[in-house]
Amino acid sequence: MIHESCRSRYAENCYKSCCTVNFVYTLCTTFCHYKMASSAVRKLPQYLKEIRIHLCQRSPSSQGVRDWVEKYYVDLKKQNPSFPIRVRECSGIQPKMYARYDFGKETCADLGNMNGQQVNETLYKFADSKP
Template sequence: MSWRSHLSRNLKELRFLFCQTSSASSHTREFVQKNYTDLKTLNPKLPILIRECSGVEPQLWARYDMGVERCVRLDGLTETQINEKLEELAKAGAALKG
C-alpha cells in the first residue's frame, strides 16, 4: 500500500461524505475510523475532510490540480472496496499530471 504515502502528490484534497446513522454509510464510517490516522500520518499536509450529513449517500471526493474533482459513490461497498476506490482516485491523479 505504498500508494497511500503518495496521496498528497496526486491529490489536492480528499473528502468523505456520509450519514452519521444510516446503515448505507456504516462501512464508510468504519473505513474512516480505521484509516484516517494512517492516511493523515502518511500525508500530513493533505486536507482530508470528513463531512457528516443526515440522509446523505456515502461518497468519496478527490480534488486535483486546476480544480478538477471526481466523485465515487460508496453505498454498499465494503471497507476493502472503499480502499480500492481510493487507490483508483489516487492513480487517476497521477495520470492527470501526465
C-alpha cells in the same frame, strides 16, 4: 486464532505455558491487525489536492465509510500529514467520495453499501488516476 509465525516468534520469550497463549494471542492480534491496516496506507501523489468524504452518521449504506474512518483514516493522515482529507457527516445523505486534482478538476464516486476495504480501494483509484 494465533498465527504459527507469531507463536514461534513470541512463545520463546515466556516460560509459563498458561501465560504464553494469552501473551502470544494479544501480540498476534495487535501486530497482525496493525500490519494489515498500515500495509494498505501509502503516500498520496502531488497532483491529488484534496479528498472529501460525505457520509451519514446512522444510515446502513454509510457503514463501510464509518468503518474506513475507524480503520484507515489515522494511518493515512500519519503518512500524509499535510494532505487535506475532509470527512463530512450529514443526516440522510448517500455516502460519496470526491477527489480534487490540479487545476480544479474533480471526480466523484458513490460509496453506498461498500465495506471499508472497498472504500480504501476507491481512494487509491483516485490517487492512481491522473486527470
